[in-house]
Amino acid sequence: MHKLLIAVGTAAAAIHCTPAWSADAASAPSTATSRACEACPEMVSIPGGEFMMGTPANDSERDDDELPQRLVQVKAFALGKTEVTVAQWREFARASGYQTQAERNALAQGCFTWEAADASWAWREGRSWREPGWSQKDNEPVVCISWVDAQAYVRWLDQTSGVKGWRLPSEAEWEYVARAGSTTRRPWGDRENSCDYANGTDRTIGPKGRTWSEPHPCKDGYFFAAPVGSYRPNAWGLHDMLGNVWEWVQDCHLPYAGAPSDGSAREANDCKGRVVRGGAWDDPPSVLRSAERFASGSANRNNNFGLRVARTSAP
Numbered sequence: 001m002h003k004l005l006i007a008v009g010t011a012a013a014a015i016h017c018t019p020a021w022s023a024d025a026a027s028a029p030s031t032a033t034s035r036a037c038e039a040c041p042e043m044v045s046i047p048g049g050e051f052m053m054g055t056p057a058n059d060s061e062r063d064d065d066e067l068p069q070r071l072v073q074v075k076a077f078a079l080g081k082t083e084v085t086v087a088q089w090r091e092f093a094r095a096s097g098y099q100t101q102a103e104r105n106a107l108a109q110g111c112f113t114w115e116a117a118d119a120s121w122a123w124r125e126g127r128s129w130r131e132p133g134w135s136q137k138d139n140e141p142v143v144c145i146s147w148v149d150a151q152a153y154v155r156w157l158d159q160t161s162g163v164k165g166w167r168l169p170s171e172a173e174w175e176y177v178a179r180a181g182s183t184t185r186r187p188w189g190d191r192e193n194s195c196d197y198a199n200g201t202d203r204t205i206g207p208k209g210r211t212w213s214e215p216h217p218c219k220d221g222y223f224f225a226a227p228v229g230s231y232r233p234n235a236w237g238l239h240d241m242l243g244n245v246w247e248w249v250q251d252c253h254l255p256y257a258g259a260p261s262d263g264s265a266r267e268a269n270d271c272k273g274r275v276v277r278g279g280a281w282d283d284p285p286s287v288l289r290s291a292e293r294f295a296s297g298s299a300n301r302n303n304n305f306g307l308r309v310a311r312t313s314a315p
């Protein structure tokens with residue numbers, strides 16, 4: 001007789017996905033940067049253009065949700081040069097009084113964290129961006145942020161920065177900038193070795209002697225997140241599009257068939273999961289790719305989830 005085991009409880013989903021950039025100097029636009037207010041993220045002006053989104057069907061590293069590859073047009077907009085930092089989030093929390101879903105124990109206790117103490121993922125009460133499971137510096141990317149929290153942050157920037165149009169990037173905008181003109185799996189090419197370009201798993205030894213099972217064949221000195229901008233920028237001057245922390249985008253996670261080709265975000269009634277992009281400090285080489293995508297519930301917050309903000313350009 002067969003017994004059917006049914007798993008119950010909250011599936012917080014460990015994350016497995018990725019994005020990237022390119023390094024063709026000829027394709028590099030002149031990307032000016034600006035900062036709307038002292039506490040605001042530094043923004044890079046991204047020129048409009050078109051690119052092939054997704055992965056060719058014959059690429060052995062692709063996942064099925066990266067098909068079909070298709071041509072997408074993106075309008076000019078601005079995107080954060082780095083992920084949002086702990087210092088920037090702290091100023092938001094101080095000025096607005098906003099408490100994250102992790103701090104409010106919304107739908108689950110605390111934050112879903114990987115910790116060196118037991119080398120496993122779990123919901124842990126008391127964990128939030130303030131205390132995510134390792135000691136963070138102010139210039140590291142803020143983590144334990146949900147899609148819902150990210151929406152609160154861009155609303156606050158819109159209301160207080162003196163400049164309008166803040167939002168999360170669309171998935172198409174994100175991949176367009178991650179590629180920065182490249183058509184390879186990663187902005188630096190097809191090869192996996194990424195310690196110069198991105199913070200993923202590597203041969204760095206973690207607390208309690210922890211090591212990663214599928215490390216990049218190099219050592220970058222960061223077992224968890226690294227200060228933003230620690231690695232080389234892509235061809236358009238943005239840092240950490242791949243690796244460091246996963247970045248929320250606006251879109252609902254759906255198959256690409258029928259997706260818009262104008263660079264806009266894909267929404268759906270009763271959306272089951274939002275997209276995160278780029279992979280993180282705990283992701284192996286296979287996940288650190290420009291086209292990698294992963295779905296997560298809008299209230300999920302992991303200690304490898306952060307954000308990068310976008311802004312619609314003034315007409």
Ligand SMILES: [Ca+2]
Pocket residue numbers: 199200201202204220221222223224281
């Ligand atoms: Ca690393």
Ligand SMILES: [Ca+2]
Pocket residue numbers: 083240241242243244245246247277278279
């Ligand atoms: Ca990132």
